[in-house]
Amino acid sequence: MEEVKQIITDIKNRKFRPIYFLMGEEPYYIDNISKYIEANVLSEDEKGFNQMVLYGRDVNIDDIVGHAKRYPMMAEYQVVVVKEAQDLSRTIENLVSYAENPQPTTILVFNYKYKTIDKRKKLYKTIKKSGVVFESKKLYDNQVGDWIRRVLSGQNYSISPKASHMLIEFLGTDLSKIANELDKLKIVLPEGTQITPEHIEENIGISKDYNNFELQNAVGSRNVLKANQIIKYFGENPKDNPMIVTVALLYNFFSKLLYLHGLTDKSPRSVASALKINPYFVNDYITASKNYPMRKVSGVIAILREFDVKGKGVGSNAVKQGDLLKEMVVRIMN
Structure with a gap:
């Protein structure tokens, strides 16, 4: 959580890095950081010519590097986002030469979900020097309740232990699903509310008595x-x-x-x-x-x-x- 906050804070303060390599078993934070970059680096007018989304299954490393080496048009930066980048796992090390000398006016973002690159190899070490490598680790079952509590606390809500347990039991440890259901609750409940089993039952449909x-x-x-x-x-x-x-x-x-x-x-x-x-x-x-x-x-x-x-x-x-x-x-x- 602290590492995510720092990455977002730096982006908010326009302290950009040329490469953001977002990897790991938990897609929630990968998606959130990537979406934040897409939404906030460029203005709406700049995005048309300077923001591009690629998919790992449709491109190779040379294609990505070719796009990354272009110069922005009427903007300070261009943003290139590679989604489903794990599909490039067999050739990802070929990115080393670009990572050694990245284009300073390009913000290149990799969404490398459910996998990690080998930390012993050159690519990892090279990106660490010039960019950001963020590993989004899967939470254990016993950690999800604390995660729910921290997320809600930061948004001026709280939740009872039983209500939290009901969410985890029904939704598992998928943070994206849990976050979506919490967002639904925040729409109908005012700030400062403690979320109870009754709220869960009324708004999400999980029985508070039969679970x-x-x-x-x-x-x-x-x-x-x-x-x-x-x-x-x-x-x-x-x-x-x-x-x-x-x-x-x-x-x-x-x-x-x-x-x-x-x-x-x-x-x-x-x-x-x-x-x-x-x-x-x-x-x-x-x-x-x-x-x-x-x-x-x-x-x-x-x-x-x-x-x-x-x-x-x-x-x-x-x-x-x-x-x-x-x-x-x-x-x-x-």
Whole structure:
């Protein structure tokens, strides 16, 4: 986040670099930096002759260099953006000669998504000297909640831990999808609002009562009635609640319970740190650990592995998802 802010600040202050090589597994920041450059370096009048978007599948390195070496027309700079630049991965090192002597009036931007260039090779070292190499790393599951909180805080919003968890459960770790949904919420909610599960349900369509987070809590607290209600809802709405996601989240939950049983220090702070969870959820894990001793947790993990296979259609093609989920939860809670 700090590196992104610095890049944007420098561009805003018109401290441009001749090459911006944006790479990595997480496309969100790559897209945002690239879009900012496209929107803010040139005026609208200048863009017609001096801003060009190329696609890696349609060009080669020589084509890109040819465009980059041109002079701007009636402007101080020209901007050349290469999208889907990862399609040039086999020949990308051929850019070295240009990177050694880049055109000072050209701002050349590479969107090199889902891959990185070899940091041991000459291209990486050369661009680092004259330009910007930014690696956008994929966030781990336990980091996404903090990312949501930081993004909203910078825009004068906040979010409850449960609401944040609902977003992550429903959208996964795709920052672009999460950002899009947050933008929708900001349209209808005034600044200063704390986003709640009710807001998520009303505006995004994720049920605050029937979701995997609530199922996890019901199973962990051995609330049989609530667990069955949620499973029934999942069975009636299988497209919105795929079994493979439910099994994966429960597997993650019980794996953390197994780790919790092995801790010597079970203070809330220690548990939150060791399990990499929000302190808000520590009591849920402590409660579940009392309901599921270590031996039982090991058995539950074996059950989840079995139903992971069944949920993918192995040996259970004729069985409905709702029936599989019901059998799985009954076996876990018995």
